[in-house]
Structures are given as structure tokens and as C-alpha cells.
Amino acid sequence: MKALMWRRPAGRLIVVAAIAACSPLDQDKVAARVNGEKILAEEVDLALQYKGVAKHDPTARQRLVEKLVIEELLAQQFLRGTPGSALVEKSAVSAARREILARSYIETLVGRVPRPTAEQMSAYYRDNPNMFARRRIFTLRQLDVSAAPSRHAELRRRVGGAESLDALADWLRRENIRFVRTDLERGSDELEGNLVAQLDGLKKAEVGVLDTSSGLRVIQLVRTRPAPIDEKTASPSIEQRLWREMRVAAVEAEVSRLSGMAAISIPEGAPRGAMQALVPDPDPPLARRITGVAPPSVKAPGG
Template sequence: MDLMLTGAAPPWFSRAAVALVATCALAACGDRQERASQTAAKVNKDEVTVHQINFALQQQRVRPEQSDAAARQVLERLIDQQLALQKADDLKLDRDPRVVQQLEAARREILARAYFDRIGDGAAKPTPEEIHAYFEAKPALFRERRVYNLQEILIDAPAAQEAALRQRLAQSADVAAFVESLKAQGIRYTGNQVVRGAEQLPLAAVDRIAAMKDGEAMVTATPAGLQVLVVVGSRPQPVTEEQARPAIEQFMLNERRRQIVEADLKTLRQTAAIEYVGRFAAAAASAPATAAAPSAAKPEGLADADVGKGLGLKR
């Protein structure tokens, strides 16, 4: 018997069609609800999402108890940023040569850092025995830790004056007399007085400063001249191994990651075809054969940037 097409659909088709339409409607509704739940604010034609806020909070390492207030502050900044971005798009600033160069530089930096982070993840965590050994090897940082009141004097002077300035400091009755002699000679300097725990000092200088008595000074050559560091006073504030363990573990892990990155970068340089061209060719020929580390060494000063060289314990 031949089947004939009629206007009426079979019952099974109607039920299937209704189910399909209902499923599609629920899926579409679910998608809209999910998108709505991910939206934190609408800025003209664009949206600021919860994911953007969470990413910003992760970058800032916000503590859980501060997350609500911080999230609102981040949202307001993202709204301002989105408004500025919209105007930048209107002005086609993404085609400006300087902006293009900055975007490419940021891209290179982000990708290179991501690579170094990836290979650094292979570093092994220090064992409890290694942490204990580090604690025992650094008494000035832990068991004999002190908090120092330090006076720093940065002297702008050529290398030829270094010996004379060191002698003048040694012959001065105190730091005030030395500073007066600098004024009399018209030598430029800047002074700064800070309070620092041992862990906030440059690690290379911790033991040396710990051995100094109140009133003693340490002189270090800098690219611009000399740095005079005076221990005005100090007080003991020891740290137990239990208190120090998290910071030691993180510090040792970071050091291992740094060593892995430096070793990998050295291998990459050795296996790559690197050719210096033009005026850089002559400079490369006269430079030492060893490549510079990713982070250039800096003077052992007490500037804000140097505080990061410390172990990172909290007082």
C-alpha cells in the first residue's frame, strides 16, 4: 500500500517535534542565563565579565576576606578601562605605530614569561631536611634576627674620589660630621633613614650588617658613586623555624626555578644562531663570552626595589 502525504503529521512526529523545540528553547535559555551570570556590568555595547574580575583579583593576590570589596573596586576600574578602550577603538589608536610597537612588546614579554613559568614549574619543592638546613645556615635571618634602624647616604662622586671619601668617613667623629664635610666640599648626596628587618635587606649584605655595631658604617661602591650605610640602632627579634618554614620553602623554590630558567636560557643561546649586526657586532666581540642573567645585578642598596631581594618574612 502506498503512503500518501496529507496535511496531518503522525502522532510520533508531533511528540518528537515538541520535545526538540522544548530542548532547544531550554538550551537557548540556559545559554542566556549562563551569559547573564557571567556578566558583571554592561558598558554601552560591551560587557565586563566575572572572569575578568576574577583574573584581576588573582593577579593582586587578594585575601578571601577582602574579595567582595576588592571585586567592586576592580569592576569600577574595568568599567573605566572599557570606556577608554571604546574611545580608543573609535580613534583607531590600535593602528598608531607607537601603540602597535607597545602591543608587540607586551605580547613578547607575556609569551616569554609564560615559557619561563612553564619550565620553572619543573622545580622540586625543598624537603623538610633542606628547609631545616637553610634555617640553621642563616642565623642572622632567623634565630639571631634583628630589626635595624638604618641611615643610607648615596654620594654622587666619580670613582677617582672613592678612596678619599672612604678615608674622610673613617676620620669623621660621626656620620653628622661626615655629612657636613660633604656639604663643605660641595659634593652632592641624598639621605634616607629606614627601619628594616634582616629579611628585608639584600641577602648578600645580611651577615655583614649583622656583625656591625650601632654607629658603624659600611661603604659600597655604586655606579653613581658611593653608598654609606650606617646602623643607627637595632633590636633583637628572632624567628622560629616553624614561623620561617613557609617563607624558606617559597624562597628556595623560587631560587630553583630561577636556576632552571637560567640554565635553559644558556642552552637556548648555545644552540641558537645569533648574529650581532652593525654597531652591536663590535660590542658583542669585546663583551664577555658568558651571557647576562635574565635579571641584571643591582647595587646592594636599600631602595624599594632592593627590598624584594630579601627572604620575604613578615614581621
């Protein structure tokens, strides 16, 4: 019998996970047992792969097995002492299975997307002059205002009549409207295209208002200066940016293809047609977890 054991100072948790009474074949398949429940070697391999660690790294493997043993102990205690835990367990297993398998498929899918060619990178440089050839640095002052929608119109009027951003901030304090003030400097390649277009419409020291998910953003343009980037200098960032966009596009295309062949219905509403294409939910999509890039805005099915 082999045992995996580690101890902590007196008064702390002492955990002993035994791999016992296993045949040689079982030894290859079972990483540990906790009160008779198996932790499979396949689980360890999958977790290591997801973390980007070689599965034959003994130190990383042992550390992960110890972590899984503690998790299993806590899970067993939850199941023993929590009413309705069986339903929670079933739902958790179902959700974890769906997410893990979907993520694994996306990783396989994006792994097949080739890096952009030199021609594609040159075209990207030419098609996005504000990011490169006509790149600028914007110095901004902004207030992120958490105001109720009923006060948005009033706030917009105040912005139009305010002597300065400081005067507007004073008014917000008097009205007990929460806001966060930020001074920042960003290149046009770091800003969303629609924001760059709006900033282009502002004069120096002029103030504009943008809608955000949590309220309104008041922006004052302090100054702007040119900071172009030539194609050779931009090539490494273009390659990474374009490759991410290509991988997101590949995921969206595959989801659309699969949903076009599937019969999909939403319990809260009317059944959707089998040909209605779906795209990943942007908050947060699996595509973003894998590639680091958010897909374009999403329309509701059938919308």
C-alpha cells in the same frame, strides 16, 4: 543588535560600543566593536586571567571591556593624527606579543615547580644561620650620597676622618653634594649577605662605605642585638623564600637550555655562538615579575 553603553555626566566623555550585525558564532568571539575594529573575547579572557580574575565574573568582565573600548578609541585617534604612527603600531604589537607570550610561558613553567620538601626547608635553615639561628637586629644610620665618581675617593677619605655622621652630612651640604639620610632597623635576614658580612666588621658607632648604583652609601652601626628564630617559627617564611628561589632557578635553567639550542646574535656586536647561554636581564627580569625575586648577578653573553 546588542549594545554595550555607559554614560558620564554632561560635558564628559560619552562612549558607545556596539556589538552589531554578528552571527551567533561571532557573538561568542567578539566582546565589542569600536569603529569596526574588533575586541575579541579571547583578549578579555587573557587580561582577566593575567589579573587573576575569573573570566565568568560579569562585573569584572564588563569593567574590563569598557576599559579596552576606551583604549581602542584613544589608539585609533593616535593612528589617525600622528605621523609615523604605523611604525609605532607595528613595533608596539611586536613588543607586546613577545612579552605576553614569554610571560605566559614563564607562568606555565613556574607553575610546575613543586613546593620545597621538609628536608629542603631544614637544610635551608641550617645553611643560613645568619638569617635564622644567629639572626641579629641592626640599628643603622645611613647617607645615600649621589656623588660623581671623580669624588668617590675624596668622600672615602672624608668618611675615615669624620668625627661623626652629622659632621660628614654638614660637609656634603657645604660641597652641594646631594644625599638622603635614613635611620632604620633591619634584621640580618632582611639584608643582603655581603652587607651583613661588612656590618660584622664594624664596631659600635663605626662608619663604613658601600658602593651603590647611584653613588655611595655611608653606614654607621648604632647598635646590634641578637634576635634568633627557631626552625618551626621560620618554616613558613623559609618555604616561601625557598620556593621563590626554586622558581627563579627553573626560569634561568630553561632560558639557558633554549639559548643553548638557538643561534643568537646581537646587532651592536659580534654574533654570539649558538651554545652561549643567556639569563634574564635583571632590570627588570620576567622571572622577578612572576616570582618577586631577583635572579643572581648576570654575566654578559660570552663574558
